[in-house]
Amino acid sequence: MRKKVTKAIFPVAGLGTRFLPATKAIPKEIMTLVDRPLIQYAIDEAREAGIKEFIFVTSRGKSALEDYFDHAPQLEQELRKKDKKDLMQVLKSTYMDSGAIAYIRQHRALGLGHAVHCARRLIANEPFAVILPDDVIDGEQGCLKQMVDAYEETGGCMVAAMEVPPEKASSYGVLDVADDMGSLVSVKGMVEKPKAEEAPSNLAVIGRYILTPSVLRNLSKQDAGAGGEIQLTDAIAKEIGGEQGVYGFRFRGQRYDCGSKSGFLQATVAFGLARDELRDDLMAYLDELAATRKAAE
Ligand code: G1P
Numbered sequence: 308m309r310k311k312v313t314k315a316i317f318p319v320a321g322l323g324t325r326f327l328p329a330t331k332a333i334p335k336e337i338m339t340l341v342d343r344p345l346i347q348y349a350i351d352e353a354r355e356a357g358i359k360e361f362i363f364v365t366s367r368g369k370s371a372l373e374d375y376f377d378h379a380p381q382l383e384q385e386l387r388k389k390d391k392k393d394l395m396q397v398l399k400s401t402y403m404d405s406g407a408i409a410y411i412r413q414h415r416a417l418g419l420g421h422a423v424h425c426a427r428r429l430i431a432n433e434p435f436a437v438i439l440p441d442d443v444i445d446g447e448q449g450c451l452k453q454m455v456d457a458y459e460e461t462g463g464c465m466v467a468a469m470e471v472p473p474e475k476a477s478s479y480g481v482l483d484v485a486d487d488m489g490s491l492v493s494v495k496g497m498v499e500k501p502k503a504e505e506a507p508s509n510l511a512v513i514g515r516y517i518l519t520p521s522v523l524r525n526l527s528k529q530d531a532g533a534g535g536e537i538q539l540t541d542a543i544a545k546e547i548g549g550e551q552g553v554y555g556f557r558f559r560g561q562r563y564d565c566g567s568k569s570g571f572l573q574a575t576v577a578f579g580l581a582r583d584e585l586r587d588d589l590m591a592y593l594d595e596l597a598a599t600r601k602a603a604e
Pocket of ligand 1: 439479480511566
């Protein structure tokens with residue numbers, strides 16, 4: 308039997324400079340889509356996939372993130388007093404089991420690969436997931452759950468993958484496909500942020516990974532790559548041609564790049580429209596906006 312994936316790393320050390328000035332005072336991962344912080348979406352997706360241990364790789368100024376996952380007795384007392392059962396439910400849905408979360412500091416911003424490497428002692432010798440909370444994926448079934456199911460068949464390393472417009476490929480890790488089996492592809496190469504003319508395809512890596520512990524060993528010896536940073540992509544690429552394969556997984560669902568303002572706004576609208584209590588108002592506003600724009604043309 309394959310060992311189950313029960314640990315996930317959440318690299319959350321980034322400064323979030325694209326969202327200044329907000330990120331002067333709050334971690335990017337606490338910014339909300341409607342009323343839930345970005346990190347909550349990532350945690351919910353991980354839970355659905357069977358993750359039991361949540362490892363946050365943080366940095367200075369991220370204490371709001373730790374507070375967010377703490378229990379809130381005062382708030383609870385207040386809600387109980389006012390008999391706000393629904394809100395109590397909402398509050399409790401954010402609670403985590405005692406001891407389920409660990410925080411590790413990444414002392415220097417040396418790249419995603421380095422951030423993952425910082426968590427190596429908590430992973431030890433088992434397969435693990437990595438979730439980048441900037442990539443919010445909305446689907447009937449969570450992206451990581453889909454991957455865990457596929458991984459039960461394949462083993463090895465697996466990255467979430469999605470076709471992007473060719474001119475955008477240089478913003479991503481890009482896969483060189485050996486065998487395209489539909490939702491699953493086997494990979495013969497991976498390049499982090501390739502120059503447009505050097506991209507092996509337009510199948511991009513999206514921020515969900517299931518990795519073997521050997522990737523952590525590769526990271527110990529990994530030189531800086533694209534952008535002068537230690538890249539996770541490069542350490543995964545070293546597994547290609549090894550005993551276990553490297554796979555790309557085309558997930559079912561809509562991905563929002565919440566690391567960009569435009570992606571964040573799109574996700575806000577989409578998640579707003581998905582809420583029964585908001586849909587009609589929001590839709591009426593969007594219709595009105597579209598009509599006004601059309602009339603002005
Ligand atoms: C990271 C990874 C990249 C991946 C991307 C997905 O890049 O290094 O391979 O394609 O996430 O969002 P970043 O966006 O952090 O520069």
